[in-house]
Amino acid sequence: GQQLNQSPQSMFIQEGEDVSMNCTSSSIFNTWLWYKQDPGEGPVLLIALYKAGELTSNGRLTAQFGITRKDSFLNISASIPSDVGIYFCAGHNAGGTSYGKLTFGQGTILTVHP
Amino acid sequence: SAVISQKPSRDICQRGTSLTIQCQVDSQVTMMFWYRQQPGQSLTLIATANQGSEATYESGFVIDKFPISRPNLTFSTLTVSNMSPEDSSIYLCSVEEVGGRSSYNEQFFGPGTRLTVL
Numbered sequence: 001g002q003q004l005n006q007s008p009q010s011m012f013i014q015e016g017e018d019v020s021m022n023c024t025s026s027s028i029f030n031t032w033l034w035y036k037q038d039p040g041e042g043p044v045l046l047i048a049l050y051k052a053g054e055l056t057s058n059g060r061l062t063a064q065f066g067i068t069r070k071d072s073f074l075n076i077s078a079s080i081p082s083d084v085g086i087y088f089c090a091g092h093n094a095g096g097t098s099y100g101k102l103t104f105g106q107g108t109i110l111t112v113h114p
Numbered sequence: 115s116a117v118i119s120q121k122p123s124r125d126i127c128q129r130g131t132s133l134t135i136q137c138q139v140d141s142q143v144t145m146m147f148w149y150r151q152q153p154g155q156s157l158t159l160i161a162t163a164n165q166g167s168e169a170t171y172e173s174g175f176v177i178d179k180f181p182i183s184r185p186n187l188t189f190s191t192l193t194v195s196n197m198s199p200e201d202s203s204i205y206l207c208s209v210e211e212v213g214g215r216s217s218y219n220e221q222f223f224g225p226g227t228r229l230t231v232l
Contacts, residue, residue, distance in 0.1 A: 035223075106155075
């Protein structure tokens, strides 16, 4: 089946630093989604990417859909303590028997030191 | 986006018992899904909850262990049957909304149910 490799697994940064994480896949996805999960909560959708090459921003977050449709990255600029959490990428294949199914990366645990 | 609630939010259960988790959405949605998130792990899709018909299960998950109901477009239940400690996980429902940007396949998650099996 489809697999997503997300890196890094964890990051420890100082407040104000920029952060970058990425996901790669052995298969093509039609949509890439980035989620953040706070402790004790469900994942919250941060950014959705729909087209190869697309670059989308949401406040301090920027994400890109790789041109090959097999990768995506998420950048966080000027990190703040509330950015702490686990970030997941997810790929969505809208075709055939895979319709509606998300494949998730392993997650990146972000710790921000004040 | 839709507002999703789950009940219970957490539970501690004895081995061999069953627990039914409810997922309620404040608007009609095309698709509902159930995921499992084992401690420190990512999310794994259990099944797609189909309205008015049997759920579609992913490899490694079976109906006898995880029976699912979806009587309408706003509600679904997942039962974890004959539980063992290995079933200790967070169980999450997610939804995909009707119309609008639903063709872009954005899924939104409930807050999760934290299950501990002793």
